[in-house]
Amino acid sequence: MGMLARYIAVSEDELNRLIDLGDEPIVDEIDALEEKNPTLDLDKMWDGLHFILTGVSASEPLEGDPLSDAVVGVHVIDDETFIAATGHNELEEIIRALSSIDRAQLKSEFSPSRLNEEDIYPNIWLSEDSEALFSELTQSLDQLLHFYQQCRKDGSHVLVTIY
Numbered sequence: 001m002g003m004l005a006r007y008i009a010v011s012e013d014e015l016n017r018l019i020d021l022g023d024e025p026i027v028d029e030i031d032a033l034e035e036k037n038p039t040l041d042l043d044k045m046w047d048g049l050h051f052i053l054t055g056v057s058a059s060e061p062l063e064g065d066p067l068s069d070a071v072v073g074v075h076v077i078d079d080e081t082f083i084a085a086t087g088h089n090e091l092e093e094i095i096r097a098l099s100s101i102d103r104a105q106l107k108s109e110f111s112p113s114r115l116n117e118e119d120i121y122p123n124i125w126l127s128e129d130s131e132a133l134f135s136e137l138t139q140s141l142d143q144l145l146h147f148y149q150q151c152r153k154d155g156s157h158v159l160v161t162i163y
Contacts, residue, residue, distance in 0.1 A: 002122055007158055010159050014033060015159065018030070027163075030083070030161055038150065040144065040147040066097035070094045072160060081163045083160070083161050084159075086160065091158070103138065112133055113126065
């Protein structure tokens with residue numbers, strides 16, 4: 001199945017409840033939130049998206065970088081089953097950074113062979129059409145931006161899960 005990234009809009013109470021669980025398993029709690037809350041599924045494109053936005057794998061997030069934060073979240077809740085959160089008050093900077101991406105420059109710099117060399121997840125970069133891959137990545141970028149804009153409008157926080 002692979003590692004999938006999901007973004008879930010959560011309220012203050014829902015986020016605090018997850019944080020308060022501490023070492024208790026929280027995956028069941030997250031599954032319940034996914035069923036009832038607005039959710040974005042980037043499937044396996046999260047690491048490729050992080051790489052084209054930042055130049056590094058999501059396994060090495062850039063602290064304080066809004067483009068990195070957009071993909072992996074700001075505050076890590078659980079390292080093992082990667083779970084992080086981004087507060088509502090942090091969304092504006094992320095939205096601004098995502099909105100200012102120069103698509104033409106992204107396209108000119110897009111290199112599936114470089115993603116392959118850097119071992120960016122998933123290992124599909126040389127097996128598929130370059131145009132189709134770039135299109136899928138920019139579609140993921142658009143979906144992520146729209147999701148963050150909707151969360152800002154709704155006053156939600158964002159929970160990021162990658163497992």
